[in-house]
Amino acid sequence: MAQAATEIHHEAHGHDAHAHHGPQGILKYIWSTDHKMIAMQYLFTGMFMGIVGGFMAYVFRMQLAFPGVSVPLFGVVSPGEYNALVTNHGSIMIFWVAMPVLIAAFGNYLIPLMIGADDMVFPRINRLSFQIFLVSVLMILASLFVSGGGFGGAWTSYPPLSAQSQYNLTSIGATMWLIAVALEFVAFLLGGINFIVTLMNARAPGMKAYDIPVVAWMIVIASILFMLSVGPLIAGAIMLLFDQTIGTGFFDPARGGDPILWQHLFWFFGHPEVYVVLLPAVGIVIDIVATFARKKLFGYKIMIFTAVATGVLSFFVWAHHQFIAGIDPRMANIFTVTTLLISVPIAELLFVMIATLYGGNIKLNTPMLWALSFIAEFLIGGVTGIFLGASGADIYLHDTYFVLAHFHYTFFPIAIIGTFAGFTYWFPKMFGKMMDDRLGKIHFWGTIIPFNMIFIPLFVLGLGGQHRRIYNFQNFPELAAMQPFRVLATVSLIIMLLFQLVFFWNCIKSWRGGAKAGRNPWKANTLEWTTESPPPHGNWPRDAMPRVYRGPYEYSVPGREDDYWPQNLPS
Template sequence: MAESAEVSHAPGHDDHHHEESFWSKYVFSTDHKMIAMQYMFTGMAMALIGGFFAYAFRMQLAFPGMDVPFFGTVSPADYNSLVTNHGTIMIFWVAMPVLIAAFGNYLIPLMIGCDDMVFPRINRLSYQIFLLSAIVLIASFFVPGGGFGGAWTSYPPLSAKPEYNLTPLGATLWLVAVALEFVAFLLGGINFITTAMNARAKGMKLYDIPMVIWMIVVASILFMASVGPLIAGAVMLFMDQNVGTAFFDPDKGGDPVLWQHLFWFFGHPEVYVVLLPALGIVAEIITTFSRKKLFAYRTVLYTVFGTGILSFTVWAHHQFIAGVDPRMAHVFTVTTLLISVPIAEMCFVYIATLYGGSITLNTPMLWALAFIGEFLIGGVTGIFLGASGADIYLHDTYFVLAHFHYTFYPIAIIGTYAGFTYWFPKMFGKMMDDRLGRIHFWLTIIPFNLIFIPLFFLGAAGQHRRIYNYEHFPDLQGPLMLGFTYQDFREIATYSLLVMLGAQVIFFYNVIKSWISGEAAGNNPWKANSLEWVATSPPPHGNFSEELEVFRGPYEYSHPDRDEDYWPQNEPA
């Protein structure tokens, strides 16, 4: 089938998509693949900025007062701005654009057998607004007073009052950038859901949709349903900053906790907005490389819906010490512990899929397996934080910080690398160097654990977040454990970060090298079933040269009646 598909996709056969000029092809493109690449590389560039910020403040924490190479001395204001914008960038300008927008744009039309998004010009507008938002955010670092330093959660009154945050312009630009970014993803989300529901290839029923598409669709629905209150909150905060209203100012009858509710009503579903696409990417990879059917497709699908609904009922677990009623805190403890059940189920499903499979341990598979293992650590430590009693002690310590890095790092970084290395042959038509890929994998995953495991211990020992220089805290000096001092642990984390950041050079080298001189990939290098592997690599504008018809689900690997161990979705029985 792969051979015959190759023949039918010969260049020139594609008669309904004409050649385009440079500008309309690369800059003002309405092609979903080009927009996906724009999102992908903008997101990766922002990840480099976010990583650089992490480097600067980790150096300050390990070696207080030092002249940080490439940055200079980190002042307390710099430190606040760096941690705030590190968090903001990594969540809103890396995890969101790469996982939802880039993979969503790239995969949805290809995997459902369609030529483009149903609203291509809205799609283009979505990226343009996103790019504008990134420019506004970057500009905010250079205005008088510097970038916003009130933490990525932007709690008032710190974020609302210039006399507290000392960055009036930075705070406003930060808010404007976040608001623009939401508009961009609203436009994207409308496209994703409508395309997946309306433009599927002939014969593709709801249960034939690959899991990653379902998860991106559900994530988009979660985003669309949760972002409204935060937009309301952002408008209110903007007015508090610039017009003189007092929605969140207790002196004038406002309520600062109201912002926390509006923020976290979005903020918690947001975790699942980025988690679900990553889980979907992992599902595609482990089925392909264990040559097995996804265990319990329908159960997983219903679990995803259930997780989505439940994710709207857990937000106040971020506010246990914000003065919420303890009886309400109990309710949110229960819902928070409940939501760990479907996620744990998903991990078991993946392990069950792997069980008995013939496993290929190449780079994408390593990333996918690492995702399951590392995310599990994040999930298990989250249970302590979800219990309101334990959270009162652990709140705002490095334990929290290490916990959410064990959830967001697997999502945003490991999930991205998994998806990128898996679909690289489709995106660029070349195979990636697997040996370099595995070196990069190990040099990223080992330092990652060495950064954040020490922070769990520091947090459990009571090290509070948002401290610029721990030399002023005698309680947080001295021996911690195993003959190491607190400061040793901070230095271990910083050294590990340096190794991890350095290792990313291998990745970019590998991308460029493979792009230029990699081995040609062919249509279907992984012998996978879903429709994107029918198109040529890279797919032309318009994707498929003929109408596809779908006959089965995407996970028919190792079918007993067949000689081949895979069974493409579009191959007649």
């Protein structure tokens, strides 16, 4: 391990005269260009930010259930702090948890291993990508502590609220938030280029396009979506930054600008972004479902083309976020149709998973439980989305807790369930040890049950007319009557957060004293299971790089003794 780390260092500083006895200690991690090391750094940074985002959720849920109470570990929540907490909870969970973990961590870890490459094609750009990301993390965390506090204009950052400091009262926080988001985009732009070029150019000999594991395909399709959609938002972010700092009027109607313009630029990115994080999670779930159903994936090509179709359609749905922003009703009709159309490919994705399970020899271990719960919970998120996609129903439901519950039923399965599924599935490969299955199942049920207890009441509250952005519901007599629901949601949240301690305990316990995993504990087919656990630097010995002979999901092939058939076996 120490030797591998030194090698990593040598590659990063090949031109350096001091490379033969370079810096030891922490620097060899900071300058490592090994894709697995960078993936770990993304993973742990993302998990840390997940704890920060979860803590924010705890603080503002306490305020909602028990208004005015001094929240333990935080204190009394002022209205400004409440806004900053809600805004940064949303921003952090999407941009600093879902994106780095699902795309950057799993993409960096899995793509080179799954295609039989020794590293990314641009290892130093990969390193740069993480360092820019780290700066953005520090920027968003620092923005919470500047004078005026963190930005409180919602993660969508609509002007003129976000553009004028006399409205949002957080001029420094708002600008720092915007810069942090922009830096984060640059980081993922560099990462995305790397993923796409690696998948196209560095596949093992014999690996055809349809021999690539679905999760690698999904991360690359997601990267393409991200790169197609992010340009207009970067343009909008520059314009908003100029509005905030040098006093231009791009989004100021009094000076010829147009505030709705921001909403178009934002949601042109914002809606594809949902699919950018969804597709990797779907890929992870598909791989797990096929492995633990011991069955060939139902409809590999359908899956890939469905993902592409989802991506294409996602560029024509953005205005369903703006049905009450004064857009033309005729345009609203068109966007209603495209939005409802997108449920067709999404349903297809879910049916592929169910059809793969049908008749399989299902093993219910922790990763499989997470994968199955993804199907069930994401289905609820998808179905409730139909009410919001229809412009008529949306006029009533817009900006209520119904919307909030809906997108948590999509983002929680994506960002949390998908991450736990992938993490528990690849933990043996990442750390060489098996996870404790009993603790894993306790953590699973302790997360899934409270999750539903949080958000099912919020659907009811939303239908009852409760608006999203109210600081204290005691001020509204007709809403105060529903207080028991809010208390139930908050108590469930605290229970769910406490159960995460089981997960961290399981990680530490398994990492230190778990059973040795061996190369292929799950008897899976894909290439990452053919190397050691954890893989050495370079992934395979130079003279024994893998070669591919078949697709990734050849399970239970009739006439074979084993029920799996690794991609690299000649026969």
